[in-house]
Amino acid sequence: MDYKKGIFKVADLKLANEGRKLIAWAESRMPVLMRLREQYRKSKPLRGFRIAGCLHVTKETAVLVKTFVEAGAEVSWSGCNPLSTNDAVAAALAADSISIFAWHGMNVKEFYWCIEETLKLKPNLTLDDGADLIFTVHNRHQELIPNIIGGTEETTTGVHRLRAMAQDGALKYPVIAVNDAETKWDFDNVYGTGQSTLDGILRATSVLFAGKNVVIAGYGHCGKGVATRAKGLGANVIVTEVKPTAALKATLDGMRVMPMDEAAKIGDIFVTATGVKDVIVDRHFKLMKDGVIVCNTGHYDCEINLEHLRKQAPSPKVIRQDNEEYKLKDGRRIYVLAQGRLVNLAAAEGHPSEVMDMSFANQFMSQLRLAELKRKGERLDNKVYDIPVEQDQEIAGVKLVTMGLRIDKLTPEQRNYQEDYSAGT
Ligand SMILES: NC(=O)c1ccc[n+]([C@@H]2O[C@H](COP(=O)([O-])OP(=O)(O)OC[C@H]3O[C@@H](n4cnc5c(N)ncnc54)[C@H](O)[C@@H]3O)[C@@H](O)[C@H]2O)c1
DSSP states (O other): OOOOTTOEEOSOGGGHHHHHHHHHHHHTTOHHHHHHHHHHHTTOTTTTOEEEEESOOOHHHHHHHHHHHHTTOEEEEEOSSTTOOOHHHHHHHHHTTOEEEOOTTOOHHHHHHHHHHHHTTOOSEEEESSSHHHHHHHHHOGGGGGGOOEEEEOSHHHHHHHHHHHHTTOOOSOEEEGGGSHHHHTTIIIIIHHHHHHHHHHHHHOOOOTTOEEEEEOOSHHHHHHHHHHHHTTOEEEEEOSSHHHHHHHHHTTOEEOOHHHHHHHOSEEEEOSSOSOSBOHHHHHHOOTTEEEEEOSSSTTSBOHHHHHHHOOOOEEEETTEEEEEOTTSOEEEEEGGGSBHHHHTSOOSOHHHHHHHHHHHHHHHHHHHHHHHTTOOOOSSEEOOOHHHHHHHHHHHHHHTTOOOOOOOHHHHHHHHOTTOOO
16 A cells, blocks of 8 residues: 555544644644744745654644644654554544554554554654654665655654664664753653653552652653652652762752662652663562552653563453552552553653643754755764754743743853953952
8 A cells, every 4th residue: 555645544533523622722832833833834844845753642742743734744643652642633633634543552563553654655754752663764664764864853762772873873864862952851851751740640540649658760851850749749759770970969859769679668659760671670579568559651661570570460450541450479469550651641641732842843843954954955964963052042932932931131241251261250
């Protein structure tokens, strides 16, 4: 089957109206991206460009997709996680003739089938969240590579792997690391993951955070966000880390720091946020108290080793949505949320629109940058690139304006003073 505009596979097209309302809600809270949409609606700088995207199908992603379309691009989309698609949003996009292959609760084989379908667009730009699309192009569709100008990557885990690929000379087209923009990493990962992870835990459990021992594995951007918000709700936050400076920051931020082998014995709620596998394994499950809640907010579902848990408790029981009870032979119960996948996207709605506004403004501007280079007959080398500092400041500046906030400007005298190496005490 060749690619044709508007081909899709979603759960239920009848959900389109519900999805449209959700998208309109997100649009009303994403003023930076909506300004970009308005700015490029008429000139259509992406006309002639074909974008294949693999990123959580949320209402905010739909705003991004529609902005690409308004700017002239042809788009084909899949979700980047089997449990993160909002079926109503996917239906709304499909009903608006956007090629989309995504539904909530797909299996891993279907997940890759969806990516394959999007590649029938023969994209010249790719957009990833976790690099699964880029890996599929590199491993299975090298014939597409000569026509691909470049790609963008949304998350920390994807950027780590793409940088490793570039280092080994295995990356065959340039990628812009949207994740590493200050207006992405320091906001989306911190405030977005911080709030939406608690949102996911609360929707799946409705537990009281106050007074609980909440163990956060990883005190990077996401972990710090989750830890700070859990502390705000009155939890006793414990952090586990492998990086001395991160552990030190957690300590000075007022968190208790200890190895997981110790935290496992006293935690009530566990959240992994490391981007690394096997953070919670069988020896930790053996130490945990009865009734603990375990979940993950890192990109892949390997941070909690559920195979190990299934060996101790082979028949988990769904006790409420996104919450499974594993009963161990000694009678202890461990509750795993969202099958160990991103709890904020599987059990809640992902990050609030207000924070995705900046992440997706970065995505839009980065795709536009790649397209503009192509128009000028230029091409970046096959490396991973940071977004320009000016782009960060521009996005933050517009965000402030849309929030009705004003800031001071450096005077020429202040700028001179900053750079005056003859000045002293
Ligand atoms: N849930 C979401 O919506 C969402 C949003 C953004 C990023 N992410 C994902 O979350 C993960 C973390 O992203 P980040 O931006 O916080 O990365 P980061 O690099 O800022 O932080 C990760 C931290 O984990 C620590 N760590 C690594 N291995 C560990 C281990 N075994 N035990 C304890 N700590 C360990 C690192 O030292 C580091 O401080 C990534 O997989 C990223 O892709 C998820």
